[in-house]
Amino acid sequence: MILLWRITTHCNFSCGFCAYDRRLPIARHAADPDEVERVIGLVADAARMRGEPLLVSWLGGEPMLWRPLFGLSARLARHAAVALSMTSNGTRMDNLEVRRHLLDHFAEVTFSLDGPASVHDGLRGAPGAYDRVRSAIVALASERAREGARLKLRANIVLMQATLPSFADLCRTLADWGIDDITFNQLGGRDRPDFFPAQALRPDDSRRLSDTIPALKDELGARGVRLCASPDYLARIDASTRGHPLAVHDCGPGEQFLFVDELGRIGPCSFTLDDHGVAIDQLRTVADVDSLAARFRQSRQRHRAAVCDDCPSTQFFGKFAA
Ligand code: SF4
Numbered sequence: 398m399i400l401l402w403r404i405t406t407h408c409n410f411s412c413g414f415c416a417y418d419r420r421l422p423i424a425r426h427a428a429d430p431d432e433v434e435r436v437i438g439l440v441a442d443a444a445r446m447r448g449e450p451l452l453v454s455w456l457g458g459e460p461m462l463w464r465p466l467f468g469l470s471a472r473l474a475r476h477a478a479v480a481l482s483m484t485s486n487g488t489r490m491d492n493l494e495v496r497r498h499l500l501d502h503f504a505e506v507t508f509s510l511d512g513p514a515s516v517h518d519g520l521r522g523a524p525g526a527y528d529r530v531r532s533a534i535v536a537l538a539s540e541r542a543r544e545g546a547r548l549k550l551r552a553n554i555v556l557m558q559a560t561l562p563s564f565a566d567l568c569r570t571l572a573d574w575g576i577d578d579i580t581f582n583q584l585g586g587r588d589r590p591d592f593f594p595a596q597a598l599r600p601d602d603s604r605r606l607s608d609t610i611p612a613l614k615d616e617l618g619a620r621g622v623r624l625c626a627s628p629d630y631l632a633r634i635d636a637s638t639r640g641h642p643l644a645v646h647d648c649g650p651g652e653q654f655l656f657v658d659e660l661g662r663i664g665p666c667s668f669t670l671d672d673h674g675v676a677i678d679q680l681r682t683v684a685d686v687d688s689l690a691a692r693f694r695q696s697r698q699r700h701r702a703a704v705c706d707d708c709p710s711t712q713f714f715g716k717f718a719a
Pocket residue numbers: 645646648650665666667668669702704705708709710713
């Protein structure tokens with residue numbers, strides 16, 4: 398089971414394609430740490446009783462800006478069923494104590510990085526961001542090797558017109574730094590429709606990407622780096638570039654993935670919380686957690702969300718499969 402929790406919508410970067418760009422005059426929210434700990438305890442107990450591991454993945458905004466992160470993560474990591482993950486822009490990882498915490502308590506960290514310094518820093522509105530991510534990855538890789546720690550280092554690249562030309566070289570650079578896994582997603586248009594048209598991938602881009610992947614996968618694989626780019630996932634990207642909707646009639650809602658937002662709504666994915674989300678204060682027992690999949694399924698049968706007619710869930714289409 399994977400539980401993704403968007404713990405904050407605060408961010409210190411100005412990414413023109415993101416809904417949480419710090420320049421946007423939106424209300425910002427952060428999760429209630431007591432509720433996060435209580436609910437994850439229930440989900441972890443449910444997973445343990447089923448004999449399954451639970452991967453808890455912190456998302457933002459920028460998760461490192463959420464003050465309770467470290468104390469809470471240290472406590473959760475003691476639960477036998479729980480492994481921790483986080484997606485970060487690299488903020489605060491120049492700090493040795495922060496890296497110590499990641500090495501001690503986390504199973505994986507995903508760094509957002511989109512291109513060489515001029516491209517990445519420009520897109521993210523954060524001068525020096527590329528260098529900080531590089532330093533963090535190199536330091537963590539070296540500290541991990543020295544201590545025999547098991548932290549997995551992953552990078553995620555957003556593919557768009559500005560980043561596609563440097564994609565293969567960036568993958569090689571990430572391999573040099575000590576990254577284990579590389580994932581990517583195409584730019585979406587939901588968050589910032591103004592940014593999207595000039596930067597969206599086109600069918601020719603998708604074809605070139607698919608042509609590049611097999612040799613690049615082999616090259617990186619020979620260096621011990623896993624490029625996650627399954628045929629299903631590439632087909633999903635291609636369909637989007639052509640404007641072909643991919644309807645999903647049964648995604649097994651809530652069976653393998655749960656998403657919780659900063660307001661405390663839990664659902665089968667981030668896209669359908671308005672349709673199928675349940676307030677986490679309704680979850681009082683392990684049985685309540687166990688009943689979620691059936692509740693989501695019934696809710697979808699009563700009224701399937703319009704977004705399911707072109708499901709944007711990268712997990713569903715195998716983003717993390719090689
Ligand atoms: S958007 Fe996709 S993952 Fe989410 S409920 Fe619909 S089909 Fe399932």
